[in-house]
Amino acid sequence: MSQPVTVREVECKSVLNKSSLFDYSLNCYTGCAHACVYCYARYMQRFHPHPEPWGQFVDVKINAPQVLKNQLRRARPGDVFVSSACDGWQPLEAKYKLTRECCRLLVDHGFIVNALTKSSLILRDLDVLAGSGSKVAVTITTLDENLRLLWEPCASPVAERLRVLAEAKRAGLKTGSMIGPLLPYLSDSPESIHAILKQLADLGVDDITVDALNPRPKVWESVAALVSRRWPSLREPYRKILFDPTAREAYLADLRARVQSAAIAAGIPDRVWACF
Numbered sequence: 001m002s003q004p005v006t007v008r009e010v011e012c013k014s015v016l017n018k019s020s021l022f023d024y025s026l027n028c029y030t031g032c033a034h035a036c037v038y039c040y041a042r043y044m045q046r047f048h049p050h051p052e053p054w055g056q057f058v059d060v061k062i063n064a065p066q067v068l069k070n071q072l073r074r075a076r077p078g079d080v081f082v083s084s085a086c087d088g089w090q091p092l093e094a095k096y097k098l099t100r101e102c103c104r105l106l107v108d109h110g111f112i113v114n115a116l117t118k119s120s121l122i123l124r125d126l127d128v129l130a131g132s133g134s135k136v137a138v139t140i141t142t143l144d145e146n147l148r149l150l151w152e153p154c155a156s157p158v159a160e161r162l163r164v165l166a167e168a169k170r171a172g173l174k175t176g177s178m179i180g181p182l183l184p185y186l187s188d189s190p191e192s193i194h195a196i197l198k199q200l201a202d203l204g205v206d207d208i209t210v211d212a213l214n215p216r217p218k219v220w221e222s223v224a225a226l227v228s229r230r231w232p233s234l235r236e237p238y239r240k241i242l243f244d245p246t247a248r249e250a251y252l253a254d255l256r257a258r259v260q261s262a263a264i265a266a267g268i269p270d271r272v273w274a275c276f
């Protein structure tokens, strides 16, 4: 599925930035046409206001590889998160190849790429990442393709993301998965969590992080709009889970226990980390 996206080619001053999660993060695009309903990167609009809603604009940092080349003259090699505020392999990357070129530069300079994507386009770049000690991770929030279409309308189908993990493994790369956010009452049942973990266990995924839905800025408006439209009776439970401290604490404790049990049942408790 696709929707109209306003594309602007822009020049950036830096593309490799210090990060709290890894040593660095790298984003070749501002905005993300995957248009996930729960996307936390919406906060970017506070610093880079756009007239279009989130998911319907992308600024392409057209000089990213040249800027990175300059930055790499001084930067100490380390782990780079690709990407933290967009998907580096969103549809426009097929044309621009900026993330590919930046990953090539990073690897050539001894940096480790930690890729996280919802796109099978990354299969194109396994040749660049192979042999570098880099890791390829995909996000999975549900195995239900109907839910995926509603929540992540323009990202790759779940089956394609699982194929990414299988191919990355075959290419000798480390693999990971972000299961998050688990969608309250939709993909967070013990059965759903176990089914996802079982698929990842069968693929031999090296490490798996699980996250809950978080009340990040601007997320509620978007989530509430979808939930009210498709599952009106869940609007109030969602609001409570996000904003009522007592209800949230109880929900998270229960979810943590469900994740732990599912990880044990899937035989991979040592590879699963609940980050909430």
Ligand code: SF4
Pocket: 032, 033, 034, 035, 036, 038, 039, 040, 041, 085, 086, 087, 118, 155
């Ligand atoms: S792929 Fe990631 S950055 Fe892009 S819209 Fe979805 S959650 Fe946001």
